[in-house]
Amino acid sequence: MLDTVRSVLPASAVAAAPEAPGEGNVGMYRERIVHATLRPTEVSQVQELVKVFGGPGTPCGLHAISTGRNWGLGSREPATDNAVTLDLSGLSRIRTLDLDRGFAVVEPGVTQGALAKQLSGTGRILNVTASSAHTSVVGNGLDRGVGLRRQRVDDLAGLEVVLPDGDLAHVGWWPEEHRSTAVYSHGLGPELTPLFSQSNLGVVTAAVVRLLPRPEAQRTIRLSFTRNSLAGATDAMRRWVSQGLVGGVLKVYDVVSAELYGGRVGEFLAHISVDGTDASARAVARVIVEEAHGTGLFTEVHDSAVGTGSDDVVVRMVESAYAGDPDNNDALLEATLGQTAEHIDAEGTGWLFFLPMVPFSGQRIAEAHELLGRVFEETGVRAGCTVNALSSDIIDFVVSIKFQRNDLAAGQAHSALERCYELFAERGFIPYRLDIDHAEWVDRLSTDSRALQLTRDLKTFLDPNGAIAPGRYA
Numbered sequence: 001m002l003d004t005v006r007s008v009l010p011a012s013a014v015a016a017a018p019e020a021p022g023e024g025n026v027g028m029y030r031e032r033i034v035h036a037t038l039r040p041t042e043v044s045q046v047q048e049l050v051k052v053f054g055g056p057g058t059p060c061g062l063h064a065i066s067t068g069r070n071w072g073l074g075s076r077e078p079a080t081d082n083a084v085t086l087d088l089s090g091l092s093r094i095r096t097l098d099l100d101r102g103f104a105v106v107e108p109g110v111t112q113g114a115l116a117k118q119l120s121g122t123g124r125i126l127n128v129t130a131s132s133a134h135t136s137v138v139g140n141g142l143d144r145g146v147g148l149r150r151q152r153v154d155d156l157a158g159l160e161v162v163l164p165d166g167d168l169a170h171v172g173w174w175p176e177e178h179r180s181t182a183v184y185s186h187g188l189g190p191e192l193t194p195l196f197s198q199s200n201l202g203v204v205t206a207a208v209v210r211l212l213p214r215p216e217a218q219r220t221i222r223l224s225f226t227r228n229s230l231a232g233a234t235d236a237m238r239r240w241v242s243q244g245l246v247g248g249v250l251k252v253y254d255v256v257s258a259e260l261y262g263g264r265v266g267e268f269l270a271h272i273s274v275d276g277t278d279a280s281a282r283a284v285a286r287v288i289v290e291e292a293h294g295t296g297l298f299t300e301v302h303d304s305a306v307g308t309g310s311d312d313v314v315v316r317m318v319e320s321a322y323a324g325d326p327d328n329n330d331a332l333l334e335a336t337l338g339q340t341a342e343h344i345d346a347e348g349t350g351w352l353f354f355l356p357m358v359p360f361s362g363q364r365i366a367e368a369h370e371l372l373g374r375v376f377e378e379t380g381v382r383a384g385c386t387v388n389a390l391s392s393d394i395i396d397f398v399v400s401i402k403f404q405r406n407d408l409a410a411g412q413a414h415s416a417l418e419r420c421y422e423l424f425a426e427r428g429f430i431p432y433r434l435d436i437d438h439a440e441w442v443d444r445l446s447t448d449s450r451a452l453q454l455t456r457d458l459k460t461f462l463d464p465n466g467a468i469a470p471g472r473y474a
C-alpha cells in the first residue's frame with residue numbers, strides 16, 4: 001500500500017514506521033500503533049490518498065489531523081490502533097480574506113496566530129482560543145473547541161470536504177466567483193456542515209471561517225471572590241450574561257487552575273469582556289462594577305480601562321485574546337507546561353483535560369466543584385477548573401489535571417480522569433469532547449440508540465471500506 005502512496009506523494013512526505021516513531025503526547029496516553037504519517041500539501045493529493053485507502057480490503061484507515069495539538073485529549077494520536085496519520089499541516093494557505101463580508105477561507109494548517117496577524121489593524125477579529133498561537137483554526141473548530149468569543153464550531157460557515165470516495169464537496173456556505181452572496185450557512189434543506197465536526201465521515205481540506213466585527217471599544221472587568229461566595233457570585237454573573245451586558249465568553253479560573261496555569265494564586269478570578277462603542281462599553285462597565293460592589297460578594301473589582309494593568313500571565317493572555325490577539329497565549333502555555341508548543345508533547349509537564357457541560361447556576365457549579373473535591377479525596381489528585389460561559393444557560397467546565405511525567409504520577413492522573421468521567425456523568429454533567437481513551441463513551445452517553453445507529457448507518461453508507469479511521473467519536 002505504501003508503494004501506491006509513494007506514487008501520490010514525494011518520498012519526503014511519507015514517513016513510514018518505524019522511521020516515524022511517536023513523539024509522545026503531553027497526556028501520556030498510550031501511543032497507538034500508527035503505520036505511517038503522510039504529509040500532503042495539495043487538496044488533489046488528499047483526494048488521491050483517500051481513494052487509495054477507500055479501496056476494498058484496505059487494512060487500515062486515515063486519521064486526519066490539522067496541526068495535531070489536541071493537547072490533553074491525545075494530541076496527534078488516533079483513538080484506535082492500526083491507523084495512518086494524515087497530517088494536513090502542509091495545507092497552510094489563507095485562500096481568501098473578505099473583511100467586508102466577514103470571512104476567511106483557510107486550510108487546516110493555518111494557525112490562529114497566522115490568521116489573527118492578517119487581521120491586525122482591520123475592522124475584523126478572529127475568535128481565538130486560549131491555546132497556543134500555533135494551533136489550527138480548522139482543527140479546533142472541527143473538534144468543537146472553545147474560543148474567547150464563542151464555541152469555535154459556530155465560526156464554521158462552510159467546509160470543503162474530501163468524501164470517502166475521494167470526491168470533493170463544499171457544504172454549508174461557500175463563496176462564489178461571479179456573484180457576492182451573504183454568508184448564510186444554513187442553505188436550504190437538511191444541513192450538512194455539522195456532519196463533519198467530531199466526525200469520521202470526511203477529511204476537511206478548507207473551511208469558511210467567520211470573522212467577527214472588531215469592537216470599537218473593549219474593556220475587561222476582573223472580579224475576585226472566595227470559595228464561600230462561589231454560588232452567589234456565579235448567579236450574579238449569570239444575570240449579567242442573560243441581560244446582554246457581557247461580550248464574549250465569561251471566564252472564571254478557580255484557585256487551583258490559576259495556579260496550574262502559572263497565574264497568581266489566591267481566590268477565584270473572573271474575567272468579563274465588555275465591548276461596543278466607547279460610550280456603551282464605558283456605561284456597561286460602570287453598571288457591572290457598581291453592581292458587583294453592591295452584591296458584597298467580590299473581594300476585588302477591576303476595570304482594565306481604569307487604573308494599572310497586570311503582570312499576571314493569565315490576565316494578560318485573557319485580555320489580549322478577547323481582542324482577537326493570541327500573541328500572549330504561548331507565554332501562558334510555557335508558564336503552564338514549561339515548554340514551547342514545539343516540545344510540549346516530547347517533554348515537560350503532563351496535562352489532561354476533562355470537558356463537561358454544566359448548567360449555568362450557582363448551585364450546579366458548586367456541585368461540580370464538590371465533585372472535584374471528591375476526586376481529590378479518592379485519588380490524591382487536585383484538578384483545576386476554568387469556567388467558560390457559552391451562554392446564560394451553559395458552562396463549559398474545563399477540568400485540567402497537571403502531573404509530573406513519570407509512570408506513577410501519570411497513573412494517578414489518569415485514575416483521576418476516569419473518576420471525573422464517572423462522577424460527572426452520573427450527575428448529568430456530560431462531556432462535549434472526548435479524549436482518545438474514552439471514545440467508547442459515545443455509546444455510554446448516548447440517550448437514543450436509534451440516533452446512534454443512524455450515525456453508524458451514515459458511516460457505512462458513505463465509507464463502506466473504512467477509508468477514514470474510527471476516531472474519538474465513532
Ligand SMILES: Cc1cc2nc3c(=O)[nH]c(=O)nc-3n(C[C@H](O)[C@H](O)[C@H](O)COP(=O)(O)OP(=O)(O)OC[C@H]3O[C@@H](n4cnc5c(N)ncnc54)[C@H](O)[C@@H]3O)c2cc1C
Nearest residue numbers: 065066067068069070129130131135136139140145146204
Ligand atoms: C494551556 C492550554 C490551553 C488550551 N486552551 C484551549 C482553549 O481555550 N480552547 C480549546 O478549544 N482548546 C484549548 N486547548 C486544547 C488544544 O490545544 C486546542 O483545542 C487545539 O486547538 C487543538 O489542536 P489543533 O488545533 O492542532 O487540532 P488538531 O489536533 O489538528 O485536531 C483536533 C481533532 O480534530 C479532528 N480533525 C482535525 N483536522 C481535521 C481535518 N482536517 N479533517 C477531519 N478531522 C480533523 C481530528 O479528530 C483531530 O484529532 C488548550 C490546551 C492547553 C495545553
